[in-house]
Each structure stands twice: as structure tokens, then as C-alpha cells.
Amino acid sequence: MRADETIFALSSAPGRAGVAVVRVSGPQAMAALKALTARVPEQRKAELAEIRHPTSGELIDKGLVLLFAAPRSVTGEDIAEFHIHGGRASVAGLLDALARVAGLRLAEPGEFTRRAFENGKLDLAETEALADLIDAETAAQRRQALRGLDGGIGRAAEEWRGRLIEALALSEAEIDFPDEGDVPAGLIARAAQIAGALAAQIGNTLAQQSGERLREGAVIVIAGPPNAGKSSFLNRVAKRDVAIVSPHAGTTRDMLEVHLDLSGYPATLIDTAGLRATDDPIEQEALRRAEARASNADLVLWFDDAAAPDAPPHNIAAPVWRVRNKIDVAPSSGADYAISALTGEGVDQLLKALGDWLARELAPAESALITRERHRLSLVDAQAHLSRAASGIAPELMAEELRLSARALGRISGRVDVEDLLDAIFGSFCIGK
Ligand SMILES: Nc1nc2c(ncn2[C@@H]2O[C@H](COP(=O)(O)OP(=O)(O)OP(=O)(O)O)[C@@H](O)[C@H]2O)c(=O)[nH]1
Ligand SMILES: [K+]
């Protein structure tokens, strides 16, 4: 990647739309505006312009153009924006026109964000939060991502790193001037005290509920005997025919999942094969998978048929809610919820209870600092080095532990030691972001 190259891409979603936004970032952004509209708009002011092909002069579209001059732009470079009609041909025409401008090329996935990072507009944790915001499907996920974009774990890690560097300075003063009268006594003890306090604080953060589950959504598995109406329930909740429903026991083989927004919280609802003894090897494999999925679930909805109640097996680790289905054909008692997947009776109550449960389970995760495994591993690493630094070791060893800890913390915001992380993180973005 080279900063002297100017990149462009469709930044809004591909496909037909009212408006499409194409962004150009880099030193040739103004030249691109001039080449296509024969002028450069006033900074940060939308202007209506005729956008023409630079070689043929053909009119591509009339649209709004904007200029954000460096460094006051999202990437920190000159940015030109073209807001045009969101037709496939209009967008293709504009992208083709931009490709003809000298020094411009199509952006790679995540390249706009990567430039923002390299120009200090975002730290690495904020970059991750931006990716989360783009991916957020529910209100709670959006709030979590916004908190991350507002500093979150990156800011905390930098604060801790600042205090750690203070401790490092103390221990190095002790190493450099061990016997000098004007160096106050007990430097190493103070450094150890700071290290111990930081280790405890990071330990507290690690002990708090992590935000990962909110990012990914809770997993709710529908399990139960064949023909209990599991797939019928999934279809009703999804409001479309996701799963095949039939009176034939053993209809579902492959697990099917739908993503739900329940009271603003995310969940993945998974339909599984009906549990029963069978000789069919394919069905046995389906059952093995269903059981494995149920064992990793956050919640299991155990479905049975009002005409043939069936208790759940005892080896399910997750909390189990018993749901009795088909109450339209047989009266029911003894389950947590009674529904009819066919008529819809009782389904709203069950969904409401699931929404309340999700809110209880996931609300604390909204304010969690740690939202990714990467953050957790860096903090565990930083804490281990801090604990060793505080354990009364020689000043030289202590300084080394503090340095290692500072590096682990620095990896969170990405200000140091990150080259190898960059490709992985930016690669998860799409082109135009
Ligand atoms: N009367 C009545 N029939 C239902 C209800 N829910 C499902 N059924 C019927 O029960 C049969 C089995 O439904 P499915 O949704 O395929 O059941 P399943 O639990 O997914 O079955 P497997 O995938 O084979 O384990 C179908 O004929 C459905 O139409 C209900 O609430 N009331
Ligand atoms: K069935």
C-alpha cells in the first residue's frame, strides 16, 4: 500500500438504491473532481454538478460532489465524494471514469480504514469497533460498537500503558543510579506498587463479563423429539419457510439457523434434528451434530408435543426451557411455555420471555471493555508480566517485564508491534470502507 496512490470505491452498498456514494481518497482527489466536473467545489459543501466521462465527455449523471481537504477527513487525506443516483449503470459509469484519471486506482478491501489508521484517525481497537458498527444488526450491538469507537478498550489500554511507563522509568532510574544520593530511596518499591495496582485493575477488567457474546449474539437451540414442531416454530419466528416441515418424523437433518433481533438484542435460533434412537447413519450424524450444538448453546428450548410429552435429557449443560407445542390439538400442563406453532397461540409470550432473558444476559456486556478475544489475550499477557514485575524481582528483570507488559497493552490500540495484525484486521472490511 502506498500513500501517494489515490484510491476510489463505491462506499455505499452495491445494488440498486436511491443514492450511491463513491469516495476518492489521496493526493489526486481534487484532480479527479476537476477531471469529471471541470471544477473543484468549496470545501465541505455539497454542490450539484454534471459528472462527465473524462475522455469521451459523455454525461454520466448529475449529482452532488464534496471535497474534504487533508487532514480534516476520515482518512486524513484529501477526499472527494460523488453522490449519484444508485443505479448499477450509473455507478459502473462513474467507477470507469475515475479509473481513467491518472494516479487513481480501485481501493482494496478495508483500504480507506487502513489509511485512517495509518494517519492516526483511528486506533486499532476503534477500527475493530467501526467494523462492528457496520456489522451491527441490533440496537444493543450498535450501542456497544459506538462505545468502542469512542475510545473504549483502546483508551483504557493506553492509560494503563502510560502508568506502566512511569513504573518503567522508576525502575530504570534505580538501575542507572543505584547509589546516588539525589535519587530518592524506594524507587523500585514504588515501581512494584504501581505494577501490582495495574495488575489488579486489569484483573478486574478481565473478570467482568465480556462483550464478545453481545457482538456474536446468544445461541438458542431448538431441540426435542421428532415431529414436535421444531421446524414449524422456526419458520413462524423467521416469518418465512426456512425449514422443511412435514408429518414425516426425521425431516430435519442439517441444522438451520436464523438471526433474530429480540427486544433489541441479537440471537441465533437453531433448528436441529429430532432426537430419537435410529439405525440410519445419516440421521445418526444429524443427531450427533444436534447434541453438540445443544451442548454449546446459551439456552435450549426443549420442544415436545402436547399429545406425547417427553422430558429433556439430563446431559444438557445450558439452561433448558420446556416448550409444549400443538396445544391446539391437546390441552397441556407441566411445561414452562405452551404454544401452537400452527396457530401462533402462545408464541408472542415465548418471544417476549426470550427477549427479556436476552436483555438480562447481554445488557451487562454492552458496557464491557473487552469485545474480542484479541483484547482478552493481550490483557492476560500484560497482566502476567505485571504480576511478575511486582513480585520482588531484581530491577533489571522488573524493567524487562514492564517493557513486555507495555508491548502487550500497545497491541490493543495498535500503536506498537502491530504489522502482523494489520492485514488480518483490515482484510475483514469490504471494499469502500
Ligand atoms: N396441530 C398442530 N400441528 C403442528 C404444530 N406444529 C407442527 N405441527 C405439525 O407437526 C408436523 C411436524 O412438524 P415439524 O415442524 O416438521 O416438526 P419437527 O420437530 O421439525 O420434526 P423433525 O424435523 O422431523 O424432527 C407437521 O405436520 C406440522 O404441520 C402445531 O402447533 N399444531
Ligand atoms: K417432521
Ligand SMILES: [Mg+2]
Ligand atoms: Mg424439523
